[in-house]
Amino acid sequence: MLTRPATRFLELQALAGLQHLRFTTRRRIDGSYSGRHQSRQLSGSGEFVDFREYSPGDDLRKLDWKVMARTGRRYLRLYQDETDLTCTILIDASSSMKFAVPVAEQKLAGTKLEYVQYFATALTHLLVSRQDRVGLAIASDQLQHFLPPGCTPDHLQRVHRVIDRLSTWPATNLGVAIQELFNRFKRRGVLLVASDFLCDDLAGTFSALRLFRSRFWEVVALHIVHPAEEKLPAGDAFRFVGLENEGTINCTPAEIREAYERRFEEHCATVRSLAQAAGCDYRRVSTAVPYLQTLSGFLAERAG
Amino acid sequence: MPQFLNSWAVPIGLVSIALPLLIHLLTRPRPRLCYLSTVRFVREVIQQRRATSRLRDWLVLLLRAAALLLFALTVARPLLDGSAGAAARRADTQTARVVILDVSQSLAATVNGIQALERARPIAASRLRYQSQTVWNLILAGAVPQPVFERPSTNYSTLLGEVARARALPQRLNLQAAIQSAGEMLAASGTGVRRELVVISDFQRANWTAADFSAVPADTVIELETVATPETPPNLAVLRAGPQHRAEAGRPCRLEVEVGNFSPTAKTVAVDVTAGETTVRVQGAVPPQGRAVLLAEMTLPRPGWSVGEARLVDVDDSLAADNIRPLVLRVHTPPQFVLLTRQSARLRPASSYFLERAILPEEAAAPDSVVRLDPSRAPPAEISAGDLLVLDHPGQLTDEQVQLLVSLLRQGRGMLYVTAEPVDASNLKRLARAAGSDLQLPVEFSPAGTARKNLFLTDVKQRQPPFTVFGDDALAILATVRMNGGLASRRVTEALLDDVLATYNDQSACLVVTGCGAGTLAILNADLGASNLPSSPAFVPLIGELTNQLLGQSRGLDAVPSGEPMAVALPSESSPVSGLIIVPPPSATRESVTLGELREESLGILWQSAVAGPPGAYQVQRSGKTVFALATAIPAEEADLTSISREILTDRLAGGRDVKFRSRPSSDTARDETWAWLALACLACVVGEMVCLRAFKS
Secondary structure (H helix, E strand, O other): OOOOOOOOOHHHHHHHHHHHOOOOOOOOOOOEEEEEEEEEEOOOOHHHHHHEEEOOOOHHHHHHHHHHHHOOEEEEEEOOOOEEEEEEEEEEEEEHHOOOOOOOOOOOOOOHHHHHHHHHHHHHHHHHHHHOEEEEEEOOEEEEEEEEEEHHHHHHHHHHHHHHHOOEOOOOHHHHHHHHOOOOOOOEEEEEEEOOOOOOOOOHHHHHHHHHHHHHOEEEEEEEEEEEHHHHOOOEEEEEOOOOOEEEEEHHHHHHHHHHHHHHHHHHHHHHHHHHOOEEEEEEEEEOOHHHHHHHHHHHHHHH | OOEEEOOOOHHHHHHHHHHHHHHHHHHHOOOEEEEOOHHHHHHHHHHHHHHHOOOOOHHHHHHHHHHHHHHHHHHEEEEOOOOHHHHHHHOOOOEEEEEEEEHHHHHEEEEEOEHHHHHHHHHHHHHHOOOOOOOEEEEEEEEOOOOOOOOEEEEEHHHHHHHHHOOOOOOOOOOHHHHHHHHHHHHOOOOOOOOEEEEEEEEHHHHHOOOOHHHHOOOOEEEEEEEEOOOOOEEEEEEEEOOOOOOOOOEEEEEEEEEEEEEEOOOEEEEEEOOOOOEEEEEEEEEEEEEEOOOOOOOOOOOEEEEEEEEEOOOOOOOOOHHHEEEEEEOOOOOEEEEOOOOOOOOOHHHHHHHHHHHHOOOOOOOOEEEEOOOOOOOHHHHHHHOOEEEEEOOOOOHHHHHHHHHHHHHEEEEEEEOOOOOHHHHHHHHHHHHHHEOOOEEEOOOOOOOOEEOOEEOOOOOOOOOOHHHHHHHHOOOOEEOOOEEEEEEEEOOOHHHHEEOOOOOOEEEEEEEOOOOOEEOOOOOOOOOOOOOOOOHHHHHHHHHHHHHHHOOOOOOOEOOOEEEOOHHHHHOOOOEEEEEEEOOOOOOOOOOOOOEEOHHHHHHHEEEOOOOEEEEEEOOOOOEEEEEEEEOOOHHHEEEHHHHHHHOHHHOOOOOOEOOOHHHHHHHOOOHHHHHHHHHHHHHHHHHHHOOOOO
16 A cells, blocks of 8 residues: 555545545456456356356356256356456547636636546556556557556556656547557456547547447546636637647637537537447546546446 | 708718728727637637628628718708709809898797798708809898898808808898898899899798888799798797886886787687796786787886796797797886966866876875976976976966976976967977977967867777777767867878877867877867866876876887897986996897997987897896896797788789799608608618627627
C-alpha cells in the first residue's frame, strides 16, 4: 500500500471514503490470476454453482461420480472461478480536453483534462488496491502512450506519473488510437474511455470500440463535458479561437445561442446513441460535479 | 423636378439614410478573444444562420433607411401638383404672378383637427412652384398687407419659406389693401406679360362682401382658391365686452358681454368676466346665428384703471382665439353735475328745476352732486370741476366761458344744452365757431320767428340711445309729449343727419347728440318749463339715459382692433409725456408686440402705433401707476366663419372680369394629405422592422 502520493492528483484522504466501493463488471471476465471478479471460466476450483448433463468431450474430471453411481446418469459439477480484473483507461489527450473557463467572470475552473487526471488517478488507485490490474493509454490522433495492465505498486506509480505529466496534442483521431490499442491486447478486459468525443470521425471512433466489444470486452464511455461548453458565454461579441487548429470565428453569441445549445445537445445525444449502439456503457460526466462524487456514483451504479 | 414645401428637410433626409450604416459602424462591438473547444459547432450554427441573417440584416437596413427617408419626406411635404402640363404650356410666356395668402384670424379655424391655414399652405406652395420665365410675389394679407418682395421675383424658395412660416394673425383681412398692393405690382410688371393673381382664403363673408378687383389690371387672370369647408364650422365668440355705463367706484357696475353664436343651434354659454381681482360668471342662451348681450354686475372698490377679460367657459369650437376678449375699465369717482342757469333754485316749476330733479331722481343722492351756478358769476374752476355740464337758460355766455366749455368738451366732458331762449342760438354758433372742425352740428339753430307750440315728435331714432331705454314702446310713450318753445333749426348740408335723434313735426330738430373732440354735446331743443315732457313718465328715464350717454364717453374705449393702425388720445391728466411707459400684457412676447409711441400734441398726449399689438390689455404707467389702459382684440367680424358663395364672387364681385374659383375637392384634400400617407408609410417601415426582427428572433 502506498503511503506517499506520487502525484498531485492523488488525494488519499479523500479517497479513504471510497475504499469500501469496488469496481464491478456487468459481465464475467477473463483474468490472469485469481481475484474477486467472476471469471468466464466455470472450472473446478471455485464455488459450486450448478450441474450440467455430460456431453462427449467434456472434461471427465468434472463428472459427478456419486450422482452417476446413484442414478446411472452422467452429470458434470460446475464451479464458478474468480479472477482478477484487467482495466485499461484510455484518456483523450487532444487539445479540446484542455478547455477550461473561457471567460474570467465565470466561477468555473479547471480543464476537462485535469478533471480526467483526478478521476483516473483515483480510479487506478482503487483498482490496484483491490488487486486488479490497471493499464493506461493516452490517445490523440494516435496512440501516444501505452502502459500494459499491471497491479504492482511500481506499476501504479508509473501509471500515476504518466497521468500527472499528461500533455495535449492539437488533433484528435480516437478511432485510430483505439484500433492501435486493440491490436496490443490478447485477452479480454475492461476498457474505460474518457473523452469529450469532440472529433470529426465519431463513427470511426465507435467502430473501433466495436472491435473491443466483439472480443467481449466491457467498454465504458465517459463523456466529459465542461459546463462552459454547454452554453455560450454572455456578452456582445466574441472572437472564438479553436483549440485544435480550427481557426477563429467572430460572432454575436446572442444571435446563435439557442441554435448552439441545440447543436451541442445534439452532439451529446449522438455520442450516447452511438455508444449504446456499440454496446458500450455510456456516462455523461460534467466537470461541474466533483470528481469524487462522480467516481462514487460511477462505482455504486456498477455495483448495482 | 419635385417640389417641397419644406425643402430644407430633403438634404437632411438624404443624409439620414446613411445614419443606420453609421450607427452600425459606430456601435459595432469589439469582439473579445475567447478559446472554445466547440468552435466547430459555432461555425456550423453560423453557417446555417448566415443566409437568414443576411436577409434579415438587409431587410432591417432597407426598412430603417426607408423609414428615415419617408420621415424626411413627411416633413418636407412634397407637392404633387398635377398642373405640370399647364405649366409647360405657359413656359414660353413671361408670367408675373402674385399670390395673396389670407392670414387673418379666421384662417386659424380648425376643422377635423386641421387649421384652414394648414390647408392653404400647400395650395400656396403649389402656386409658387418653379416655372421658367415666371416671377412671383407673395402677399400675406392681414389688417396690413405684407408683401414679401417689393416686386415679383424669381426667388421662389424664399417665398416658399415664407409660406411655411406663415401663421394666422389675430387680425381682420383688409382685402382691398391687399388687392391694391397686388394690383400695383402687376401693373408695374410691364407689357406683354401674363398677369396672374391668386387669392387663397376662406372667403369669409364679412371680409369679402365688398371685394373690388378694379385695382387689378384688366388683363389679369384672377384665380380664387378657397380653403373653406363645405359646412361652415360652428363658432362661439365674445364679440364685445365693456361697461354699460360709466363705472363708478363703490357702486354696482354693469358690464356688457356680447356673445355671438355662429352655429345652426342655440347655445347656452357661460362667461367668466374678470375685472381687476373680481370675477363674475354670467350665463345665458344665445340664439343660432345670433348674438346675445349678457350683463355682469360687479362692484369695483377703487377708482382707476382696471384690466381683465371675458372668457367663454367650457367651449370647444372651431376658433378658440376669439373665446377670450380683453377688457379695460376706467373706474371713476361719482360724477359731479354742473347746472349753468340763470334761473333761481327756488323757482318752481322751472326748466332748471325739472332738469335738476331728473338728473338726480334719488332723494338719497349726495346734495353736492349737482352744483347750480349762475354763468354770470360762475368761476371757471367750478365749471371745470363738473363731469357733466348742463346748460339751461344760461343767458349770453362770455367769450372766456365759450372757450372754457369748448376746451372741456374737447377733453371728453359731456354737455347737455337745453335751448329755450333765442340767445341760445347765438351761444351755440359761438361754441361751434370756437370748436372749429371738432364740432360740426348737423343743424343750425336760429331764433324762431313764430311761437313754437304743441310740437310733437315725428321722427325718433328709437334704436339709438337715449330712446333705447324705452325699447319698442318709445313711440307710444312719446306720442303724448307736446313741446313748446325752443329754436328753429335748419339742416346743414354735408352734415351727419344721424346725429339728429328726434325731430318735431315742423322738421326742426328736437334732440341732437354730436361729438366734439373727445366729448359729446347733446342739444335738447325745447322750453321744458312750457312743455309737458317733465310731467311725462318718459322725462326722467330720457334725461337719465341721456346723461349716462354723455358721461359714458369717459367709460373707457372699446377694444382697438389688433393689427390695425391706432391713434388714441390719453386723458388730460396723463400729461406730461415724460415718464410714461407702455406696459404690454403679460401674455405678449416682447418680439410680437408693437407698442407704438406716445407723443405730446396740442390737445394732449397721443398714443400712436402703425400696428396695434396682439390681443391683450396694454397699460400706460407712470412710476408704476396706471394712467391709461387700452385693450386690443380680435375684430368681431372674424368670428363669423361663413363663406361667401361662389356665385357672388364670380358674378357680382368680379366686375366683368374672368375670375376662376376653385375649391379643392377630395382629390386635392388627398394631395394635402400626402404627408399623412408618407407618415403612415414611415410608421409601417418601423413596424415592419420590428416584425422582421421578431420573425428572425433577433
